[in-house]
Amino acid sequence: MLYVEILGNLPEMARDEVKAMLELAGGGIVGQDYLFLKVKADEKAFPYLDRLGLAHEYGELIVEADSIEELLQKAKEVEWSINGTFKVDTETMANCRHNVRDLPRKLGAVIHSQGFRVNLSKPDTLVRVYCGEKVYAGIRYRFFDPKDFERRKAHNRPFFRPISLHPRVSRALVNLTKATREILDPLMGAGGILIEAGLLGLKVYGVDIKPEMVEGAEVNLRHYGVKDYELRLGDATRLEELFSGKKFEAVATDPPYGTAATLAGRKRDELYRGVLRSIYNVLEDGGRLAIAFPTSFDGKSEAEKVGFRMLGRYYQRVHKSLERYFYVFEKCSKQ
Structure with a gap:
C-alpha cells in the first residue's frame, strides 16, 4: 500500500x-x-x-x-x-x-x-x-520540492510574460489528459504547459497566432532542456489546416481571458467555441482535453455541443476579477 x-x-x-x-x-x-x-x-x-x-x-x-x-x-x-x-x-x-x-x-x-x-x-x-x-x-x-517548480515560474523564464499558470497547475493539466506520448497546446503563449509536458518526456506541439510567442516559447523550451517539440505559427481555430491528417493523443491549454488585443481582435466567446471545435477535430477518439475557462463562459455546455463529455471541473478564484474553472473533457466519437 x-x-x-x-x-x-x-x-x-x-x-x-x-x-x-x-x-x-x-x-x-x-x-x-x-x-x-x-x-x-x-x-x-x-x-x-x-x-x-x-x-x-x-x-x-x-x-x-x-x-x-x-x-x-x-x-x-x-x-x-x-x-x-x-x-x-x-x-x-x-x-x-x-x-x-x-x-x-x-x-x-x-x-x-x-x-x-x-x-x-x-x-x-x-x-x-x-x-x-x-x-x-x-x-x-x-x-x-517546491523550488523545482519555482524555477519554472513565469518571471524566471528567459522569455517572460506575466500571465501564466503556475508550473504545478500546468503539470496537473498535462497529467489529467493521461498523455503518455504527446500533447498539443494550441494557445501556447510562452509555453508553460509545453515545458511541463516536455520535462515528462512527452513530444510537445504548440501553436500561437503571434510570431513573438512562437519564438519566445522556443527560447523557453530550450532553456529548460526540452528538445522534442514542434511549434507552429497559426490560428487555434484552424488546427486541421496546420496539422493535416494528424490526430493528437491529448490536448492541454489555457486560453487568454482578456481584451480584444489579447484575443487577436476576436470576441472571446466566439474564439473559445472555435477552439473547442477545432480541438475536437484533431483529437483522437477517447482522447482528453484539459482546458481553463473563466466562470462566465459555460465550458461544459459549449464543449458538449461539440461532442465532448465532461470528466471533471475544478473551481479556482485567481483574484476579484478572475474566477475560472479547469475542465477535463473526453472526445466522444460522433455517431
Missing part, C-alpha cells in the same frame, strides 16, 4: 490528477483522509506518481490506526524497511483528532528497538506520521 499527500489549494483537481496517473499504472485510490490518499499500487506506479504536480510527497504506507496506542502497537509488529538512519516527522492535518505531540519520540523508540539508528539532522530515511481522522505511519519515497 502507498500513500500520497496532495496539496490543499486545488484538492479535487489534485486527487483526480493522482487518480489519472494510477489508472495508467493499474492502481487506484482506496481511501482519503483530508489531504492524505491511501493508494493501492506497487512499484510500477512510481514513474507515474513521479509526474505529479499538485502533490507534496508519496511513499509506502506501513501502519494505519484509529488511535495513537494502536499505531504504536502495530508499529512493534511490522518490519520497517529502513535504509541507514531514520527520523520520525509528524504532519498534523487540519482535521487531526489525536494528540501527536510526543508521538515522534515514542514511534522512534519502537523503530530504534528493531536495531535502526536515529539521525535527526540528516537521516537516510524519513518516517512520516500523518494525523487526521486516523493516524498513519509510512516511509517517504519522493518529496516534490
